[in-house]
Amino acid sequence: xxxxxxxxxxxxxxxxxxxxxxxxxxxxxxxxxxxxxxxxxxxxxxxxxxxxxxxxxxxxxxxxxxxxxxxxxxxxxxxxxxxxxxxxxxxxxxxxxxxxxxxxxxxxxxxxxxxxxxxxxxxxxxxxxxxxxxxxxxxxxxxxxxxxxxxxxxxxxxxxxxxxxxxxxx
Amino acid sequence: xxxxxxxxxxxxxxxxxxxxxxxxxxxxxxxxxxxxxxxxxxxxxxxxxxxxxxxxxxxxxxxxxxxxxxxxxxxxxxxxxxxxxxxxxxxxxxxxxxxxxxxxxxxxxxxxxxxxxxxxxxxxxxxxxxxxxxxxxxxxxxxxxxxxxxxxxxxxxxxxxxxxxxxxxxxxxxxxxxxxxxxxxxxxxxxxxxxxxxxxxxxxxxxxxxxxxxxxxxxxxxxxxxxxxxxxxxxxxxxxxxxxxxxxxxxxxxxxxxxxxxxxxxx
Numbered sequence: 001x002x003x004x005x006x007x008x009x010x011x012x013x014x015x016x017x018x019x020x021x022x023x024x025x026x027x028x029x030x031x032x033x034x035x036x037x038x039x040x041x042x043x044x045x046x047x048x049x050x051x052x053x054x055x056x057x058x059x060x061x062x063x064x065x066x067x068x069x070x071x072x073x074x075x076x077x078x079x080x081x082x083x084x085x086x087x088x089x090x091x092x093x094x095x096x097x098x099x100x101x102x103x104x105x106x107x108x109x110x111x112x113x114x115x116x117x118x119x120x121x122x123x124x125x126x127x128x129x130x131x132x133x134x135x136x137x138x139x140x141x142x143x144x145x146x147x148x149x150x151x152x153x154x155x156x157x158x159x160x161x162x163x164x165x166x167x168x169x170x
Numbered sequence: 171x172x173x174x175x176x177x178x179x180x181x182x183x184x185x186x187x188x189x190x191x192x193x194x195x196x197x198x199x200x201x202x203x204x205x206x207x208x209x210x211x212x213x214x215x216x217x218x219x220x221x222x223x224x225x226x227x228x229x230x231x232x233x234x235x236x237x238x239x240x241x242x243x244x245x246x247x248x249x250x251x252x253x254x255x256x257x258x259x260x261x262x263x264x265x266x267x268x269x270x271x272x273x274x275x276x277x278x279x280x281x282x283x284x285x286x287x288x289x290x291x292x293x294x295x296x297x298x299x300x301x302x303x304x305x306x307x308x309x310x311x312x313x314x315x316x317x318x319x320x321x322x323x324x325x326x327x328x329x330x331x332x333x334x335x336x337x338x339x340x341x342x343x344x345x346x347x348x349x350x351x352x353x354x355x356x357x358x359x360x361x362x363x364x365x366x367x368x369x370x371x372x373x374x375x376x377x378x379x380x381x382x383x384x385x386x387x388x389x390x391x392x393x394x395x396x397x398x399x400x401x402x403x404x405x406x407x408x409x410x411x412x413x414x415x416x417x418x419x420x421x422x423x424x425x426x427x428x429x430x431x432x433x434x435x436x437x
Contacts, residue, residue, distance in 0.1 A: 010209075017286065020220070022224060022287065022423070060202050060206050061209050063288070063295060064293060066194070067190060068190035068194070071190065127293065
């Protein structure tokens, strides 16, 4: 199971950190979405493993940011999700979309704050708060994440509908 | 079961804290740099794969604007060809590759591939796949094959390095005019997209379209590397200096390979 978690984390890092950056300036949070999805399905153990590995991989490849920043950030995010996710387990699709939207915004903001603190405290570089936070960028990234989840749900419904129609009813 | 899970998490967190402490205090970072190599290799593949996707969406979203721009640019090209012929006869860097440029600069140029473009931690940076193992050092200037100055190395690992782009707000480079090298000024990055030329003496004559190059005053950087082209000049009566907005010669997203200049004194 650890190997599968590692493979998922590795792929999501490649998508979020490399692929997404060559397409647009927006933050893509597939890693976070997978953690949320696993938490909602009550796979807390696996969600923790992925959060941890995703954090470690980001720490290894992220320039400027001191090692440990993303690990701590992802453990913190996992803990927040652990104590709040139960509220959203049996909710409607609308609330779920809102959860993804606000969750993504919060995730980017938490990462930004932790990065700001660790860079200014533990490296020779300094970053100012204004350049680190772009409200427009956070909002656009959250919309992108929500859209991706919506797309994923729609495709899943469509595929399951086609599958059931062609393979079971006939 | 729940207790076992809680127990596992506590142990994992303790192990992680120990790894973080050891990473920052011992040579454990060297072990991690071995893991970094395959990640960078895969990342480079993903980064290259994203370029055609980006081009597709860009063409899809801005196809009409692109057509209009193309018409304007075709007109511009005609006049620029004439200017280019003049520059070619004067510019010693024109049409040279990295090996020829390194002979010209009397330094070593390390060719490297761009792995990722990042707006990371408030900084506009490029990640490249060569590091201290290949001879890259902090502070080294980075250029494209067209001798366009794109930034400086700010962080070096064993197998990778980080370039702070000239367009980043915290970047500054001593510059001069290509046409009049007596004009000395500073070019600063502006929000990651454009450049601003500051501290230009009021008596200096500069016009829109003038080419700005690196100055001899810039540490460890050859003189005459292309920085940008003047887009507008701001002059306020009573102030000591003029400022000018420059448009960079190349967009960071279109850079796929770079050359890191290692001056002989930095080796």
